[in-house]
Amino acid sequence: MIKSANGDKLAIKQKDVKLNGWAIESRIYAEDPFRNFLPSIGRLKRYRPPAEGTLSNGAIIRNDTGVYEGGEISMYYDPMIAKLCTWGEDRGVAINVMKEALDSFELDGIGHNIPFLQAVYDHDRFERGDITTAFIADEYPDGFMGADPNSGHMRKIAAVCALMHDITEHRAAEISGALPNHARHIPDEWAVQIGELNFTADINGERGLRTIVMDNPEEDKAAIEMEVMTAWKPGQELVRAYVDNEAFTFKNHKCAEGYRVWHRGCEFKVAVRTPRGAELAKLMPIKVAPDTSNLLLCPMPGVIVSVLVEEGQEVQDGQALAVVEAMKMENTLRAEKKGVISKINAAAGDNLAVDEVIMEFATE
DSSP states (O other): OHHHHTTOOOSSOGGGOOOOSEEEEEEEESEEGGGTTEEOOEEOSEEEOOOOEEOTTSOEEEEEEOOOTTOEEOTTSOOEEEEEEEEESSHHHHHHHHHHHHHTOEEESSOOSHHHHHHHHHSHHHHHTOOOTTHHHHHOTTOOOOOOOOHHHHHHHHHHHHHHHHHHHHHHHTOTTOOTTOOOOOOSEEEEEETTEEEEEEEESSSSSEEEEEEOTTSSSOOEEEEEEEOOOTTOSEEEEEETTEEEEEEEEEETTEEEEEETTEEEEEEEEOHHHHHHHTTSOOOOOOOOTTEEEOSSSEEEEEEOOOTTOEEOTTOEEEEEEETTEEEEEEOSSOEEEEEEOOOTTOEEOTTOEEEEEOOO
């Protein structure tokens, strides 16, 4: 660019530029797609991008980045984290390699746009190439809420999570120091709940390749037998498995009664219980989420630039209430409905975390 600006001639001509395969670039950003792509800040608790290099099919993965695990994403700079690139002999290969690369991209500590990228690459319009600059507005007019769950993927996740739980239980049973004649019995059948689906997973075989019979008693369909193999160990967040001899990768966090799983733009709570535990779980009351409709919450970590209202003031729908600065951008927060300000909890210059209360409205 400098030489061109200086009037120097390029060393090559357009005819020397040859097309060779297909390349795709995914820009990984510290932006939360579930919050209308608002910037996110914090420490990278986990940053482990996919391995770079040439794959067995000739495809290539490259990751251009300047961050590291333990580093800080601040509010003062551009929120880009990495440029993940894949190359293949054609567009289909490049897309599939990108899907697999994003599946294995471990990134924790901040909100990021990997789920959105996964949803786009899995979208049939994108795979067909039927896209324009209006793609996001057309497909997500009310904002991105996650990809549509794939029932086949959900069944695979349920099977692998059942095996993960089985591995964990067998490991716990081998802990030394147990009382004699009190060997722990590990059942072969587990009840798995993922979303609104319920399965029974009957696990057969020893260590290594396992046969898992997945049945959904609530569906009038025959049970499906799946061959599952994984080298996963308890505590690992990235799960690499082979289901019916096909690679299947997802990320997980251990939680009460099971795992929280992220795969292809979807997030699932997967509960793995004994059949009796599943029966009792149906009797548990559902916790009601707190009502925050009378609060103005900070939508992102940032600095309060100004508060535009006072306590006791009546505000109208759409009226500007406060301005928050983050990632070099000012964001105006507006009232969603008519109301009266009862309390202001923040002032100009305050640094707020996400979801901190800026002001409260009087309840009717």
